[in-house]
Amino acid sequence: MNRRSFLQNSSKAGIGALAVPGALMALESCGNTKSVVGATVYAGGPNLTQRPLLYDYKALEPNIDAQTMEIHYTKHAAAYTKNMNEAIAAENAGTATLDSLLANISKYSVKLRNNAGGHYNHESFWTWMTPGGKPMSAGFTQVVETAFGSVNDMKNKFTDAGLKRFGSGWSWLVLGPDKKLSIGSTPNQDNPLMDVSEVKGFPLLGLDVWEHAYYLKYQNKRADYISAWWNVVNWQEVENRYTYAKGH
Ligand code: MN3
Secondary structure: OHHHHHHHHHHHHHHHHOHHHHHHHHHHHOOOOOOOHHHOOOOOOOOOOOOOOOHHHHHHHHOOOOOHHHHHHHHHHHHHHHHHHHHHHOOOOOOHHHHHHHHHHHHHHHHHHHHOOOOOHHHHHHOOEOOOOOOOOOOHHHHHHHOOHHHHHHHHHHHHHHHHHHHHOEEEEEOOOOOOOEEEEOOOOOOOOOOOOOOOOEEEEEEEOOOOOOOOOOOOOHHHHHHHHHHEEHHHHHHHHHHOOOOO
């Protein structure tokens, strides 16, 4: 199955499992969702699953090693998905899209917050990377330059947010409610879609700075991990999400 038909199938499956179909249909009808629907918009319900990785575990080497990718995907991320589904069932939280669940996450348990965040963040993270990286378009380069002065300034700020995150968390490039780009970081598995988050908006790009994302290869050298990670960033996906978020 190719990526497009997989996304279409999972999208259809999502509608089938949805208790409030109007929510997803509204998202489907607002245009330009075909390319990003699988990556950014999730139907609720207790049957959310990990999508297959679109590349081999070893495909991001030497920047991200195969063993880290395999453990990260099959153990860490798989556990978030499993525990999220348990919590959704236990807390009757399955009647909304994942996006709207995250927007109201303060009403639910810490278990659901951590694991729904973990699911969303990792399902997105795999799509923010691609073997060899995909370059930034001229159009999106301009958007970034207008917001940050230069692409390097943006990258430095994003890197800094990841380096300064004490303990575990994520670094983010977001499109805020004011439709402006900004950079921030969140602890644990929180993300900018959550009502509890200090940095708010739609996540265009996120970086996992938990030690499990880099320790096997980089040990304590988080800066080296981040520097290598830039080589595999999928800027096409970032721009898809920007285009999507701008219209919502
Ligand atoms: Mn992780």
